[in-house]
């Protein structure tokens with residue numbers, strides 16, 4: 415037995431050798447680890463088991479899309495349906511999250527406006543549908559992405575808008591608030607122009623992509639933290655190509671982000687579990703819920719240049735106004751205006767806007783003023799007030815959908831207006847703008863005459879009437895703008911020339927204290 419035992423346990427037995435070797439190795443490992451217990455563990459061993467338990471789940475989503483957050487991971491999240499009276503069928507839902515009432519109210523307002531604008535802008539409107547999903551919920555931020563389907567006589571198109579909500583300030587923000595400023599949005603626009611496509615090899619048309627809020631209304635981050643910019647079907651390429659998007663890598667995009675944008679990125683790159691907003695919002699008394707901040711929002715362009723003061727006696731201002739367009743050659747006029755740093759006002763008519771939407775977008779992006787010159791150019795004084803309202807409302811909606819801009823000015827065709835038109839204009843927040851210099855360009859169709867009448871009629875405060883649908887007026891534009899430049903005029907928008915205007919009131923020029931001001935309704 416003993417011998418057998420001894421024999422079995424003999425140190426030269428292969429099994430014993432292995433056991434001894436293992437014990438020795440274990441001792442070495444223990445010896446090796448012991449000092450580490452007293453100092454910091456090596457960096458690559460640090461996260462190991464404890465961090466795995468604490469780490470949030472990874473963010474979900476595709477590289478070319480915005481992060482997707484399951485609403486079930488947001489405590490108490492539900493939804494509401496937009497109320498809509500009459501007109502085309504509207505089916506819109508939006509999220510309701512406990513303690514985020516300002517977000518709910520904001521979404522209800524924005525979506526109601528979108529639905530109305532779709533209906534007003536589309537004579538062939540058939541239906542408007544929209545659904546929501548969340549693209550961030552964490553770090554005091556909520557991202558809501560709306561996907562809408564607009565159906566009209568030409569088919570169905572999908573579009574996207576993404577809103578951001580800061581739970582600490584109770585402020586909703588548009589997507590452009592993720593970007594630090596207008597210059598950064600311009601930089602982003604340049605990157606997007608280079609890369610935007612639909613992932614199937616179809617590229618967007620760079621010439622129609624401008625740094626304005628209506629185009630950059632759906633931005634967010636993919637799970638890796640890259641900035642994703644997405645465009646509606648038909649917005650920057652033919653509608654058949656569908657959704658267009660650009661992905662700007664995290665490092666490049668990082669330099670363009672606002673503080674909010676950087677927070678949003680961080681929130682969008684981690685998974686969500688049991689997110690909740692702990693307390694009702696403390697809304698600031700000054701009504702910060704509109705997005706707040708100083709000056710115009712990123713991507714919203716002001717037709718008034720703060721650097722120009724028309725009330726300064728040393729500054730001679732004139733307002734060039736172009737009616738009935740845009741026309742096919744309006745881009746040439748925009749080129750000349752840009753070359754000379756001159757601004758103009760375009761009194762656009764509905765059907766040309768439908769025909770040249772990208773020209774409207776460009777004019778806005780380049781700082782010109784857009785103003786309402788009716789849908790079908792009727793004599794408004796002969797219409798019912800409902801007829802006037804519906805006509806003007808269509809053009810307001812068309813321009814709003816293209817640019818995000820709500821126009822402040824209108825010009826009645828033929829200068830024909832009356833009490834009824836004035837009351838509708840007042841109601842809609844539109845001042846009525848006539849003119850003090852009539853070039854009669856539509857009648858003569860002669861470029862030299864247009865130039866002579868502009869230069870002969872120009873004076874400080876003048877509003878000059880032209881039509882950019884006539885080739886001869888476009889032909890005259892260089893001589894007109896260079897001539898005014900040489901005579902020391904600053905070419906400004908009507909809103910810059912007039913300053914604050916009163917809705918409904920009639921203006922013919924920007925001459926201070928002119929006795930005939932507001933009285934020439936027969937122009």
Ligand code: ZN
Pocket residue numbers: 737738787791827828
């Ligand atoms: Zn006209």
